[in-house]
Amino acid sequence: MQATEKVKYLIIGQGLVGTWMSYHLDNAGISYKVVNDLTIQSATSVASGVINPVTGRRIVQTWLIETILPYAVKQYQDIADKLNIEIIKSAPIMLIHPSLQMKESFDYRMAHENIYLFNQDPTAWTPYFKMPFGIGAIDECYWMDLNTMTKHWHHYLTTTGKYISDHFSYSDIELKENVVNWKNIQAEKIIFCDGVNAMNNPYFNALPFAPNKGEALIIKVPGLPNNHIYKNNVSIVPWKDDLFWVGSSYEWKFSDSNPTTSFKEKMIQSLDLFLELPYEVMEHITGIRPANTQRRPFVGIHPVYPQLAICNGMGTKGCSLAPYFTNELLGHMEQGHPIEPEASLDRFKSILSGIK
Numbered sequence: 001m002q003a004t005e006k007v008k009y010l011i012i013g014q015g016l017v018g019t020w021m022s023y024h025l026d027n028a029g030i031s032y033k034v035v036n037d038l039t040i041q042s043a044t045s046v047a048s049g050v051i052n053p054v055t056g057r058r059i060v061q062t063w064l065i066e067t068i069l070p071y072a073v074k075q076y077q078d079i080a081d082k083l084n085i086e087i088i089k090s091a092p093i094m095l096i097h098p099s100l101q102m103k104e105s106f107d108y109r110m111a112h113e114n115i116y117l118f119n120q121d122p123t124a125w126t127p128y129f130k131m132p133f134g135i136g137a138i139d140e141c142y143w144m145d146l147n148t149m150t151k152h153w154h155h156y157l158t159t160t161g162k163y164i165s166d167h168f169s170y171s172d173i174e175l176k177e178n179v180v181n182w183k184n185i186q187a188e189k190i191i192f193c194d195g196v197n198a199m200n201n202p203y204f205n206a207l208p209f210a211p212n213k214g215e216a217l218i219i220k221v222p223g224l225p226n227n228h229i230y231k232n233n234v235s236i237v238p239w240k241d242d243l244f245w246v247g248s249s250y251e252w253k254f255s256d257s258n259p260t261t262s263f264k265e266k267m268i269q270s271l272d273l274f275l276e277l278p279y280e281v282m283e284h285i286t287g288i289r290p291a292n293t294q295r296r297p298f299v300g301i302h303p304v305y306p307q308l309a310i311c312n313g314m315g316t317k318g319c320s321l322a323p324y325f326t327n328e329l330l331g332h333m334e335q336g337h338p339i340e341p342e343a344s345l346d347r348f349k350s351i352l353s354g355i356k
């Protein structure tokens with residue numbers, strides 16, 4: 001019989017959230033292991049990796065951005081330094097207005113309290129784009145190479161003996177007083193960072209998840225500068241070398257996670273309308289965002305089973321939210337610090353306790 005191995009925390013999942021959770025624990029010198037199943041589709045692997053301080057067609061400032069943005073930028077720089085890689089780039093978004101209405105909306109926001117928006121001289125961009133309604137820009141945007149980050153962190157976890165490549169079956173959880181067992185591991189807490197698969201987790205599946213499917217194309221555009229992000233009806237984001245990520249869809253109703261011909265055709269139509277350069281479609285990728293009906297994360301300890309915690313529900317904003325809220329969860333578990341009320345699991349106390 002295998003001897004029991006004791007760790008303080010067992011993390012399930014190594015997407016963006018599991019990566020940041022384990023990174024903070026590592027920095028704090030606290031013992032942990034990460035269980036991850038690479039055969040499960042991860043949202044992180046197909047995300048464009050953008051942090052944009054404004055959001056939506058109305059171009060309003062993103063929730064908590066003034067706190068979260070500087071924190072996230074520092075954390076991505078720190079993990080890059082630790083792993084000796086480059087993963088974060090400052091990359092303003094060039095907003096190629098798709099209609100007169102969108103240009104007017106941008107001008108209105110720029111004139112009213114929005115510190116991130118500014119005008120652009122279109123001359124420099126005429127070789128690349130058709131711009132009948134002009135061009136604006138969004139400052140303080142960042143692009144993260146998430147695949148390089150998770151791949152190198154996976155390597156770090158493996159070489160330090162902290163990575164378990166396995167499928168975590170929720171029915172294998174054995175709850176004991178003050179500890180939880182899984183296979184031959186005993187932990188004080190399991191932290192679920194299992195993305196959309198949390199909907200299969202019997203301890204947390206009562207949370208109001210609303211999975212959202214996103215598709216993207218990877219295209220090759222020789223000659224397009226890769227130090228900016230471009231946005232019209234679609235976004236064009238640097239991916240690797242002369243490859244760019246193009247997307248995305250936001251589908252609340254879908255029957256599977258497969259790529260669709262209709263999405264591909266729509267993207268090609270949109271690209272042809274505003275991109276001047278020739279391009280080639282290289283790949284078509286899809287993923288499911290762990291979104292929810294409240295558009296706020298789920299962060300905290302289970303009200304009935306204190307051995308179980310969760311950090312999930314990052315929706316469309318995992319890049320900026322994940323570093324911050326994994327750290328909040330750590331502070332909560334270790335020092336009892338409060339969690340931002342809008343993200344705290346406290347708001348689901350009744351639902352998770354089974355109280356109707």
Ligand SMILES: Cc1cc2nc3c(=O)[nH]c(=O)nc-3n(C[C@H](O)[C@H](O)[C@H](O)COP(=O)(O)OP(=O)(O)OC[C@H]3O[C@@H](n4cnc5c(N)ncnc54)[C@H](O)[C@@H]3O)c2cc1C
Nearest residue numbers: 013015016017037043044049050168195214287317318319
């Ligand atoms: C097309 C698309 C574009 C996006 N673009 C952006 C963007 O530009 N900016 C942004 O901020 N966000 C973006 N997002 C959202 C972002 O991807 C998510 O918010 C984020 O990746 C969620 O991370 P996660 O760790 O919660 O989930 P995931 O990345 O899905 O990770 C979950 C991990 O848990 C593992 N796992 C699950 N269950 C088990 C189990 N039982 N046993 C073992 N392992 C398990 C999985 O293998 C996976 O590795 C995008 C999403 C999509 C789909």
